[in-house]
Amino acid sequence: xxxxxxxxxxxxxxxxxxxxxxxxxxTFRGAVDPSEYKNYxxxxxxxxxxSDVWQDHYDALVAEYGDPKSKAARERIExxxxxxxxxxxxxxxxxxxxxxxNEANIGEIINTALDEIExxxxxxxxxxxxxxxxxxxxxxxxxRERNNRLKSVLEDFSDPRLDLRPSRVGTxxxxxxxxxxxxxxxxxxxxxxxxxxxxxxxxxQLLARLVDPQPGExxxxxxxxxxxxxxxxxxxxxxQDFSLWGQENIxxxxxxxxxxxxxxxMDNARIEWGDTIRNPKLLxxxxxxxxxxxxxxPPFSLDKWGQDDAGAxxxxxxxxxxxxxxxxxxxxxxxxxxxxxxxxxxxxVVVPHGVLFRGSSEGKIxxxxxxxxxxxAVVGLPANLxxxxxxxxxxxxxxxxxxxxxxxxxxxxxxxxxxxxxxxLADEHIEKIVATYTSxxxxxxxxxxxxxxxxxxxxxxxxxxxxxxxxxxxxxxxxRVVQEEIDxxxxxxxxxxxxxxxxxxxxxx
Numbered sequence: 234x235x236x237x238x239x240x241x242x243x244x245x246x247x248x249x250x251x252x253x254x255x256x257x258x259x260t261f262r263g264a265v266d267p268s269e270y271k272n273y274x275x276x277x278x279x280x281x282x283x284s285d286v287w288q289d290h291y292d293a294l295v296a297e298y299g300d301p302k303s304k305a306a307r308e309r310i311e312x313x314x315x316x317x318x319x320x321x322x323x324x325x326x327x328x329x330x331x332x333x334x335n336e337a338n339i340g341e342i343i344n345t346a347l348d349e350i351e352x353x354x355x356x357x358x359x360x361x362x363x364x365x366x367x368x369x370x371x372x373x374x375x376x377r378e379r380n381n382r383l384k385s386v387l388e389d390f391s392d393p394r395l396d397l398r399p400s401r402v403g404t405x406x407x408x409x410x411x412x413x414x415x416x417x418x419x420x421x422x423x424x425x426x427x428x429x430x431x432x433x434x435x436x437x438q439l440l441a442r443l444v445d446p447q448p449g450e451x452x453x454x455x456x457x458x459x460x461x462x463x464x465x466x467x468x469x470x471x472x473q474d475f476s477l478w479g480q481e482n483i484x485x486x487x488x489x490x491x492x493x494x495x496x497x498x499m500d501n502a503r504i505e506w507g508d509t510i511r512n513p514k515l516l517x518x519x520x521x522x523x524x525x526x527x528x529x530x531p532p533f534s535l536d537k538w539g540q541d542d543a544g545a546x547x548x549x550x551x552x553x554x555x556x557x558x559x560x561x562x563x564x565x566x567x568x569x570x571x572x573x574x575x576x577x578x579x580x581x582v583v584v585p586h587g588v589l590f591r592g593s594s595e596g597k598i599x600x601x602x603x604x605x606x607x608x609x610a611v612v613g614l615p616a617n618l619x620x621x622x623x624x625x626x627x628x629x630x631x632x633x634x635x636x637x638x639x640x641x642x643x644x645x646x647x648x649x650x651x652x653x654x655x656x657x658l659a660d661e662h663i664e665k666i667v668a669t670y671t672s673x674x675x676x677x678x679x680x681x682x683x684x685x686x687x688x689x690x691x692x693x694x695x696x697x698x699x700x701x702x703x704x705x706x707x708x709x710x711x712x713r714v715v716q717e718e719i720d721x722x723x724x725x726x727x728x729x730x731x732x733x734x735x736x737x738x739x740x741x742x
Contacts, residue, residue: 257389271419284327289398320353340368364484409497432530435658437465448474450525455509460490477502530583535561580631589695600693610641615649638685642700
């Protein structure tokens with residue numbers, strides 16, 4: 234079970250692995266849409282990783298029990314391998330696929346291997362590869378082109394530096410980091426489609442810090458995309474004592490989330506596939522499951538989100554009102570609030586600014602949420618943080634059993650790092666937001682704690698400038714000094730014009 238072309242370097246850095254993986258994408262660039270080819274690259278990375286882990290464990294068992302040519306040793310090794318975190322049939326390893334890279338039906342061979350990997354690991358991976366077809370003419374081209382592309386990808390992934398055995402890369406979360414790196418790079422190239430599967434890691438980190446998940450808690454994301462926000466929240470706990478739950482509507486993105494959980498070792502995660510608003514899947518006894526923490530970066534102002542059926546919702550999620558047909562923001566917010574526990578439940582959700590002030594049915598829902606004392610904070614974020622849209626967004630934090638009736642407003646829109654075409658929250662920006670939220674004290678030009686009566690006076694409009702005054706007074710202008718400067722410039726101009734006339738006279742003009 235040697236790796237591809239055999240040789241391996243002793244050490245490898247995260248950046249080196251990331252570079253190799255990104256270069257592997259060259260095979261598809263210009264020929265396959267980035268929103269599609271990410272699936273092929275990420276699936277191949279998944280197969281390469283589990284193959285390397287399997288190889289590592291196999292080698293360790295051979296060292297422990299002896300040559301597998303001996304029947305006793307072979308039986309012991311096989312018995313131990315069956316108790317591994319996953320099972321990998323020998324003909325489904327990356328090496329087995331690499332060795333068949335010149336076969337005329339290599340696409341079919343890869344598809345068959347993926348099916349068998351699923352069948353061998355139904356509890357963790359059932360259905361994960363159903364949306365990916367390595368033999369697709371529509372996506373990968375006609376037979377000759379397709380075979381060349383798949384051969385190139387297999388050869389790229391056989392790079393000896395891309396040896397991901399745990400005994401080589403150590404405890405560093407190389408594979409999880411590489412997966413996140415690729416998803417981020419794909420998002421940067423996917424335009425508007427990026428928002429379907431990716432929340433920038435800094436925003437995920439900020440959301441996780443604001444909701445502050447604790448040991449023993451259940452954490453849910455009803456619009457989980459590729460699962461990065463859920464993973465950040467799990468990592469925020471500081472132990473393995475938590476469970477992750479999610480739902481994602483797009484099949485290919487759901488598969489990314491399942492693989493992402495597996496690669497990060499999040500075996501306590503349950504990710505469902507389906508439309509959260511029309512068909513919530515996280516149920517118990519035909520009722521919505523409850524969670525201590527619910528976070529999401531749902532699609533902004535989703536059109537046709539399911540308003541027609543919302544009035545008769547089986548789970549009574551829209552008792553505060555039904556959001557407009559063309560803007561589903563409050564549909565997700567309503568769902569999230571109905572799925573938190575009564576004692577310590579909290580919600581962190583990314584929204585477009587229109588959610589803060591739009592009227593009609595949205596205004597009524599917003600008013601009732603404030604009157605029920607559920608809204609805890611409004612955090613304004615910088616523009617151009619999210620891939621696929623340059624509009625500024627905000628984070629709303631809702632909380633059950635609040636200690637008072639205040640709402641914390643934070644205007645963090647002006648503090649960010651300008652990185653190429655995308656703005657980014659740096660660690661110090663996140664720290665400042667979290668510290669301000671925790672202290673719940675006014676900060677000049679940055680934060681304001683509003684009580685219920687103030688918000689009521691503003692007709693329950695949450696537009697941040699109504700509460701946080703960021704107006705900067707301009708320097709006073711000394712009119713006398715300005716007039717003196719103008720007079721001086723006039724005198725200079727007259728002198729120059731006079732000199733010009735002399736020069737023109739000398740030239741006879």
